[in-house]
Amino acid sequence: MGSPEPAYRANAGGALEVDRTFYARLTEADRVRVDAFEIPIRSGRAWTVPRGHLCRLLTVDGPQVGDLNVWNAADPRERLWAARTRQLQRAHVSTFDRLWSTLPFLRPLLTITVDTLARYGSDADGGRVHDLLGTRCDPYVNRMLTGEDADHHCHSNLVRAVLPHGLTEFDVHDVLNVFQCTGLNDEDRYFMKASPARPGDFLEFFAEVDLLCALSTCPGGDLSVPLWGPDARDPIDVCHPIGVEVYRPEPGALAGWTPPGRAAYGGMHGLRAAEGSER
Template identity: 70%
Template sequence: MGSPPAAYQPRAGSVLDVDTAFYDRLAERTEDRDLTDRFVLPIRSGRAWEVPAGYLCRVIAPEGAQAGDFNVWNRHDPRERLWTSRTRQLQSTHVTRYDRLWSTLPHLRPLLTVTNDTLAWYGTDEDGGRIHDLLGSRCDPYVNRILTDEDFDFHCHSNLTRAVLPYGLTEFDVHDVLNIFNCAGLNDDGGYFMKASPARAGDFFEFFAEQDLLCALSTCPAGDLSVPFWGPDARDPIDVCRPLAVEVYRPAEELTAGWSTPPRAAYRGMHGLTPPTWPSAAAA
């Protein structure tokens, strides 16, 4: 017997109805791109950067498997940022080509669309593990203190916090993440598990910026997730930590002709509230 259908069923022609041919052209016409930015994130570090609307961004595993915890905001209004739970409902618990990351209310619109994913071949393994998950949050020093009674300052939450400070953001702006290159899922008891990432040197995850974005990425201190970070078998996984790289591209102008940033969600109601009625000047 098959599983129940997804609860969130869009109407034809909605913003959820992706023009796959448009994103295929963006992914395939690599010879027409202009590289506008490139940098490498060392192990156990974080960095923030901007991606203009209509540009492409590629997160790369240059030396092999390494988990990357990713945050994203509207560059001009950080209150509009990734909403992982709604993205799970509208897309999936794991994202790949043509999936979108959705923003918080009252905006509820795509921040980005995935254009390419060299790990799409992985699918679902025998344990239910899949790649690029929205299930787990970032590791943080607070939960580490609970689990180990020790302090460690280079968890993904801390890396992201340091990364966004130059943009005027703080720890309170860091939010639940997309775990790029993670292999993760839910076990039979509903518990979140992670296992060794299958990413190889040169694998990448690429997306198209649907609006002006501020992005931030952490090279997770757990490395490729092959070594337990917590629990009875835990040890320092520094030997399986590797850098990540980021590249930003401007696509050929004709490829984005006719495209525009998606508008905010159309709802403009009052949530059932009635505005107050004031006496008119004549009545007074």
């Protein structure tokens, strides 16, 4: 008996179809690197990616989980909508999947163009890589579980990273867990496994709109050491930096591409405009 069909399916030629030929061609086109830096262990950084550019996140010298937030750089009220992306794409994303934005915008913020960890697939426990199932570790849950304060969880790293860009803790949102291997166990509970990334593995994406990105190098490192529970210990020995590179493709590579517009819904949620007023 086959598995059930996904709930969210578009009509032929609809918004969920991706021009794979375009994005595959884009990865082979000439490009110029316009930015590059490393995010040290247990820290965070925010940066911009202009629309029409490529951004690469890579494991520099060993496996390391990163927690990624994404906003529209021109209007940070538009940001990654992890839950809807799980429904429109899947719970673990890879090449040609997109990260979708919140209402009322609802458009792809970025499209994944290369994922060297696609080779991992699904393991014997059902674990997969690059998940939208869970969210960032945070000091509030840590205090609840351990009774101790810790200031360098991913939530806190992201908070510090976005402050120079005029954002606050309230703007930090559910993440894409880059290089993280996760799944649901037989009790339907979230589990994390050691990252299978190797030095030089990378996830690359194309910015569909002007982006502000922020990434935390998780204090759990590659997650091979339990963070909570009776076997927990400081995993600093399995922490590594993550590299970030931004590229501008040669102009001809973008032929035929146009930035996605906002959602086309034109209604008013069942509300009526006052008589004589403009809609």
